[in-house]
Amino acid sequence: MNIKILMHLMPWEIDYALLSTSQLKKSEKYILDDKVNIEFSSVLNLSSDIIDWEKSKFPKEYFISKYKDISKNFNKIKITTKVIDSNIFYGHFDFQKEAISPEVDYYITMCPDMYVGEQNLYYIIESIKNIPNKNFALITQTTKRWDETWDILVNENFLNIPYNECFKTSCFDVDIINSSSTPELIPLPIFKFAGWFDCFSKEIWEKFTPVWDEWSGYGSWDTYSMLVLHLLKQKGYDIQQYLIKGQVISEHWNGNTPQQNWDIDTYKDKNSEGLSGYYKKGLHINKNKNGKLDYERLQEFAVTQFNKVINNEKI
DSSP: OEEEEEEEEOGGGHHHHHHHHHHHHHHGGGOOOTTOEEEEEEEEEOOTTTBOGGGOSSOHHHHHHHHGGGGTTOSSSEEEEEEEOSSSOOOHHHHHHHHOOTTOOEEEEEOTTEEOOTTHHHHHHHHHHHOOOSEEEEEEEESOOSSGGGGGGBOGGGTTSOGGGTTOSOTTHHHHHHHHOOOEEEEOSSOOOOSSEEEEEHHIIIIISOOOTTOOSOOOHHHHHHHHHHHHHHTTOOEEEEEEEEEEEEETTTTSSOOTTEETTTTEETTTTTTTHHHHHHSOBOTTOOOOOOHHHHHHHHHHHHHHHHTTOOO
16 A cells, blocks of 8 residues: 655745644554555745745745755655745646656645644554545544534534634644544545545546646645546446544644634634744745636536546546
């Protein structure tokens, strides 16, 4: 079993990435199966097309130096790192395309700011061994989200929290749940994920919902993928999403930033933005450089991709 974990990070996410990878390092002690090979591949995006470094208070070297710490002290997990230090327009779309590899069986997306339990990866591996479907998405539970569409993923200990207070609970609350719960693998009636720490089978990643060649920069790959998978399942394809009940993830900044001026529309405190705000204030980020596809265009791509899959065409 070959698993590839992917993390794309911007410079203002560096401290969160260091915290997240420290959790990943802890997970190594639970990986006892010699037939499981794991690679953690990350990229630090310092593109000068996105950030004007001449107008920024921080030099690139500051973030490169901190980034080097990500690869330290891993034993069982193979580490590959990359720095985008040029003027190309680059984002997670580009990283996802580069990450495809013939020997990989499963891909895991990992957001830099997620607090992932140290046993989470172990339970993903064990769940994979017990899933009967060839094509699947696999995720863990979350803390409260901002609207009811996410409730299907929310652990029962957080369901009664009001939506507008969803990020006031401490991320460290999940440790108690993760250590005291007996995980249970359950199929979901819908596809719902966001790439926080989610696992995808090879064909879903490479064939059913690949990033198109013409895409670059950033966009809602999760939304596009959920649309495609929904259509394929309706067509009779053997595709299923599973949830590991009893294992919970959360954002690192949950409950760890000042609560005044909390903005449910942006999901973060506008004044602090956790550990990212300090860096963002010192970086000159060029405007209109997200290249993000709007929802209508994503729907069009999803329908086109669905038709290509069922007609066995290549993008």
